Amino acid sequence: MPGIALAAPVQLHSTFGVISAQTTKTASYSTSSEINLTPLQRQELQAVRQRRNREIEAVLNTSQRAQLNHHLRAGNNINQALEKLHLQPEQQDFVKAIVQFTNLKMKAISSRHSLTVDRK
Structure with missing residues (x-):
């Protein structure tokens, strides 16, 4: 659904443990941690977020x-x-589990990026 398909920075929310899709008033959704990512890494993060959104939607009626x-x-x-x-x-509970799994995937992508940067 287009409403939650925004690929934006992640943040853990205290009540639901949901990664929030933050929006800004500017046209760019990049964060400082994403600025140095390759286009492929950005696509990977976006895909993870979109999957999270679809999984959350599946929990809802x-x-x-x-x-x-x-x-x-x-x-x-x-x-x-x-x-x-x-x-x-x-x-x-389902939403929290989805978010925890998403966080692990996001950390894995971030870790791979850090390892790539360290090797250069």
Whole structure:
């Protein structure tokens, strides 16, 4: 869904443990840690984020997905939008697991980037 397909910097949210899709007022979504990444590494990060978004959507019912998209289009980040959905405890657990797995994948990409930079 286009509302949460933004590939943006990651941040762990305290309530849900969700990686937030932060947006800025500028056209660029790059962070200082992503500026030096190769196009392939940026694509890898974007793919991980998009998969995270699809997996989170799969946890939601049709009504919740519609509400999530509404909140995202209204300017809320993914964390704010998920909070407004009042997820069931089981859904919160699934979202937390998705985020933890996503964090591991993001760290692996980042570590590979660090190793590449150190070797140069």
